[in-house]
Amino acid sequence: MSLQHEHGIFGGTDGEYILDFAGALRVPLVTTLHTVLRRPSESHRNIVRELAERSARLVAINPRARVPLEHAYGLAGVAVQVIPHGIPDLPLVPPDSPKAAFGLEGRRVVLSFGLLAPSKNLDFAIRALPSVVAADPSIVYVIAGATHPGEIRANGEAYRHSLRDLADELGVSTHVRFIDRFLPAAELGELLLAADVYVVPYQHEEQISSGTLAFALGSGTAVVSTPFWHAQELLAGGCGLLVPFGDASALAREVAYLLTHDRERDEIRRRAYAATRGMTWPAVGEQYVSIFAEVTEASRSRSGRAAVMAG
Numbered sequence: 001m002s003l004q005h006e007h008g009i010f011g012g013t014d015g016e017y018i019l020d021f022a023g024a025l026r027v028p029l030v031t032t033l034h035t036v037l038r039r040p041s042e043s044h045r046n047i048v049r050e051l052a053e054r055s056a057r058l059v060a061i062n063p064r065a066r067v068p069l070e071h072a073y074g075l076a077g078v079a080v081q082v083i084p085h086g087i088p089d090l091p092l093v094p095p096d097s098p099k100a101a102f103g104l105e106g107r108r109v110v111l112s113f114g115l116l117a118p119s120k121n122l123d124f125a126i127r128a129l130p131s132v133v134a135a136d137p138s139i140v141y142v143i144a145g146a147t148h149p150g151e152i153r154a155n156g157e158a159y160r161h162s163l164r165d166l167a168d169e170l171g172v173s174t175h176v177r178f179i180d181r182f183l184p185a186a187e188l189g190e191l192l193l194a195a196d197v198y199v200v201p202y203q204h205e206e207q208i209s210s211g212t213l214a215f216a217l218g219s220g221t222a223v224v225s226t227p228f229w230h231a232q233e234l235l236a237g238g239c240g241l242l243v244p245f246g247d248a249s250a251l252a253r254e255v256a257y258l259l260t261h262d263r264e265r266d267e268i269r270r271r272a273y274a275a276t277r278g279m280t281w282p283a284v285g286e287q288y289v290s291i292f293a294e295v296t297e298a299s300r301s302r303s304g305r306a307a308v309m310a311g
Contacts, residue, residue: 001027006034014043019050028056028295034209036065045073052078056295061085061209064229085211086284087218090189092273098194108259110141111195114212115148118159124201128252129172135256144179192219197258200225203245220273222265224254239272
């Protein structure tokens with residue numbers, strides 16, 4: 001059984017109900033941790049520790065997870081295997097070719113996607129837009145994705161409305177387009193291929209995994225991101241640009257630079273595409289298949305020994 005663990009997607013306090021499920025399993029459990037914090041709450045720590053006890057193998061997406069798992073979660077001596085976040089295996093194509101399908105012909109497309117919530121910090125990106133528009137009036141910032149179910153329950157569509165209001169206030173509403181729904185994988189892939197620049201303005205340094213960032217790099221999109229942990233890892237070696245947390249002027253400057261320097265943007269996107277070939281679903285799947293085979297064989301061996309002893 002493969003568990004992709006994130007506290008916010010399971011029921012109970014910090015997703016604690018997943019422990020009942022894990023405890024009821026009668027097959028080996030492989031747990032992939034998508035959130036590992038340097039200073040976890042007691043609740044987060046206890047849930048991860050219990051999952052570790054009930055798992056035949058722990059997997060982390062980022063090698064940086066190993067240190068906090070050992071020191072902050074008290075899992076010293078627990079083996080943690082690192083497997084990157086999987087991505088679709090998309091072709092590297094010029095961004096202009098897929099734009100017609102979205103009515104974006106002749107526009108420079110800046111994109112962010114994912115479940116919408118304040119933690120995405122997209123207001124930071126909108127605050128950067130006036131300077132970007134001044135550098136390239138053809139820009140359109142596409143924000144794609146449904147609102148996060150937890151955000152809907154707590155606040156409805158208040159965050160999305162606040163982003164629209166901010167764009168109006170800054171005079172850039174005609175340069176912001178919302179796609180207010182969950183995109184099927186094929187359509188999301190086409191939208192990624194249509195993007196000239198992908199923006200990841202997250203505000204929490206300790207974010208150890210970002211599927212949206214991985215998907216963007218894997219599609220060969222030039223990325224500008226704040227320096228959270230996963231971005232520091234994936235954008236190393238010239239695979240994208242990092243800007244300081246909370247510095248909208250720096251974000252605007254780097255996005256405008258990429259939009260107005262075609263050769264440099266193309267070099268970055270080609271480096272990103274080449275660096276992520278080991279993250280495609282087939283490549284990542286092979287690593288998981290290997291783990292599943294190992295833990296299954298170990299479980300069968302233990303069951304066989306137990307049967308012999310009982311006999």
